[in-house]
Amino acid sequence: MQRESIFRKFWNWLWNSNSILSWVVSFLLAFLIVRFIFYPVIGLLLGSSIPLVVIESGSMEHFASFDKWYEAQQEDYAKIGITEEQVQKWNFRSGLNKGDIAIIKGRDFSKIKVGDVIVFRPPEQKKAIIHRVVEVNAQQGYIATKGDANIGQLSVERKIRPEQLEGIAVLRIPFIGWIKLALVQGIQVIKQPQGI
Incomplete structure (x- = not known):
């Protein structure tokens, strides 16, 4: 229950805060998701190490x-x-x-x-x-x-x-x-x- 509450607070802060820190964290998360999830999955689907x-x-x-x-x-x-x-x-x-x-x-x-x-x-x-x-x-x-x-x-x-x-x-x-x-x-x- 407490983890869920912490996650919700973090998620709310990430999407609704206009602080510079929330923008930096959002940018880093987007980069990590693209680099380590999206890019490898696309590469796997297309059969290329450089998709x-x-x-x-x-x-x-x-x-x-x-x-x-x-x-x-x-x-x-x-x-x-x-x-x-x-x-x-x-x-x-x-x-x-x-x-x-x-x-x-x-x-x-x-x-x-x-x-x-x-x-x-x-x-x-x-x-x-x-x-x-x-x-x-x-x-x-x-x-x-x-x-x-x-x-x-x-x-x-x-x-x-x-x-x-x-x-x-x-x-x-x-x-x-x-x-x-x-x-x-x-x-x-x-x-x-x-x-x-």
């Missing part, structure tokens, strides 16, 4: 209409045998914008195809990369990717092996990732030494 990815750079953005973007990329794609007709059928053919969240589903490496947007972990790098598959080499067991806005490829995306694959992007949620980006950038500003 949600915030787009942190402009490497997948299309800064113009599809026609203008394709005109700028056409030469690179032609070199590897990708036609405009193929590109027109791709998922996320208008790219992914900084601040978007991509929902990532686990996918068997052998089922990856040109045009898929995948998440992979480069060797010896902390952060995963989300880029579009531009080559599948089944015989040699690798795939290659390229950021939609990039001219050319990064060295780490030329031969991606099965163990590096985290999953495939299946859904885009626009703008919501800006919350994380703003928090991370704010923390970085605080950490940097201030000088004259």
Whole structure:
């Protein structure tokens, strides 16, 4: 009985108090629930250790209409045998914008195809990369990717092996990732030494 009363008082304070402390506790509880319950459950359901990815750079953005973007990329794609007709059928053919969240589903490496947007972990790098598959080499067991806005490829995306694959992007949620980006950038500003 007494525990129930303490819990009710705490719950009432958490939801109805306007104190700074109640806001801080609410924020911490929300973070813990998302990080240790929601995120792992979503990962389990989607079969990916990274079920949600915030787009942190402009490497997948299309800064113009599809026609203008394709005109700028056409030469690179032609070199590897990708036609405009193929590109027109791709998922996320208008790219992914900084601040978007991509929902990532686990996918068997052998089922990856040109045009898929995948998440992979480069060797010896902390952060995963989300880029579009531009080559599948089944015989040699690798795939290659390229950021939609990039001219050319990064060295780490030329031969991606099965163990590096985290999953495939299946859904885009626009703008919501800006919350994380703003928090991370704010923390970085605080950490940097201030000088004259």
